[in-house]
Amino acid sequence: MNPIRRHEMIMEVLLNQKDVTVNELSDKLQVTGKTIREDLSKLEEQGLIMRVHGGAVLAQSDQFGILPSKDPLDKYSEEKTEIALRALAHIVKDDIVALDGGSTTLEIARRLENMPLTVITNDVYIISELVSKDNIRLVVPGGYRVRNMLAGPEAVSYVKNLNIQKAFLSATAVNIEQGLSIYTGDFIEYKQALVSTARMVYAVVDHHKFGQTALRTFASLQQVDVILTDKGLSPDTAAQFRSRGITIECG
Secondary structure (H helix, E strand, C coil): CCHHHHHHHHHHHHHHHCEEEHHHHHHHHCCCHHHHHHHHHHHHHCCCEEEECCEEEECCCCHHHCCCCCCCCCCCHHHHHHHHHHHHCCCCCCCEEEECCCHHHHHHHHHCCCCCEEEEECEHHHHHHHCCCCCEEEECCCCEEECCEEECHHHHHHHHCCCCCEEEECCCEEECCCEEEECCHHHHHHHHHHHHHCCEEEEECCHHHECCCCCEEEECHHHCCEEECCCCCCHHHHHHHHCCCCCEECC
16 A cells, blocks of 8 residues: 555544554554554644654644534634635626535535525535525535545546536645645545636635645646635735735735
8 A cells, every 4th residue: 555545544544533543553554553653753744643642633623624523613713704705705696606625615605695506516514504595506416425525436527517617625735836735535536627627716725724735736726716815824925825826815
C-alpha cells in the first residue's frame, strides 16, 4: 500500500472514532508500528493530526468539510456567515448552482431564499436544508455515502453532463503553490468534475485555511475564478494571492 493511501486510511479512521492507537493502525493497515509512527509524524507536520502518547487525535473536529453529526457550524461560525453572505451576492434567480459538501456551503444553503433556482449538491445536510424550499429544484447525484457526503463514479459522471453555471467549492487548505486541497481521494474526482464543468468556480474558505496544505490537490488556483473568504485574511496574504492574478473577496 502506498503512503498516500495509508495516510487517507488513517484519516478515515480518525474521522470515524476521533482517536486511534499505533497498534490499532498497525493491525488495520498490516504494516509495522515504525511505519505508522512515521506516517503520523508526516500527518502532524501538515497540521492534520496531533500525536498523543501511543497514538493520535484529529487536529480539528471539523476537518476537511466532512462535518460532525452535531452542531456542524459551531466552529468559525461568524466567518462562515460572512462568506455565505458574500456568496449569496453571486446567486440570482434561475441560476444553476452546485454546492459542494462542507460547513460554509451549508451556511449558504441555510441562507438561500426560496426562489427559482437549481441546486446540485452531494451533501446530505444541504439536501435536508433545501428540501423544504419548494421553489428550488434540488438535484442529487448518485453515489455512496461517506459520512455527510455522496461520492463515487456515478456522481462524477452525472455532474459531468450538467450545465452548471456557478460552483461553490469547499477545501481543507488553500496554498499558492498547491492550490485547493483536501485529505482524501474519495471526493477528488467529484470536485474536479465540478471545476471542469462549471462556468464560474468559487472557492469558499475561511482565512484559517490560507497557507495550509492537505494531502490531495483537486484544483489549481488558476482553475478558480474567485476565492470568497472573510475579513480575517491578512492584507499581506491577500496581496500575495492577488499578485498571482487570483481574485479574492474578503471584505
